[in-house]
Amino acid sequence: MVWSEFFSFALVGLLAQLIDGALGMAYGLVSSSILLAMGLPPAVASATVHTAEVVTTGASAASHAWFGNVRWRLFRQLAIPGAIGGVLGATVLANVPGEAIRPYVNAYLLILGVMVLLRALGRRLTRHQVHHNGVLGFIAGLLDSIGGGGWGPLATSTLIARGGAVRGTIGSVNAAEFVVTVCISATLAFHIGIQHWSIVLGLLAGGVIAAPVAAWLVRHLPEKAVMAAVGALIVLISAGQLLQQWLR
16 A cells, blocks of 8 residues: 555545535546546556446445435436446457547537536526437446546536436436446456556545535535536536647
């Protein structure tokens, strides 16, 4: 155990899970971006983050269920196809680099982030039911496993932008993420194994501490404030990633 790494990544895990549990996104994106900046290969970074997320997403799912934030029908519609997509994406990632797809994912997220921000600012967007939640879950699981993160931004952003209630959407997406994460982590562990246990334990320790606080926050914060934060977070992350990729 490298204790300096453990405590550093416990702080990262705490902040990432606080954002993820309250806004329905960003644990994987925040954690993975730091690991990739350290020089870890995408497959190793994804395996490390998803192993930690097995515990943190479990704590987050339990917390959201406790506070009544989960819509169980939506949970089932997302979790099963998401797990299938996650296993497929993890298998691809273990054999083929996933960097090429990231610009397209970030461009999609940027558009969704703008849509969510417009809705939070009072602009009327067309409200309609999402009839293909299974397809959304499959794509989100696939891209989450390949990119090391992205389940929350893809699933939460799409559902909220199309008119989904913030509290039920965030709770359901977080609960479904636990199932998807277990499948991705098991698949990557089978193909490449798990390394860097001090980082894994640090990320999950901080995440478990933050999970109940984040679930309480999403229950009590005003819906428009949470929605604006979701949109701003997506725009900042996706625009920053696109700019970084363009400057390379």
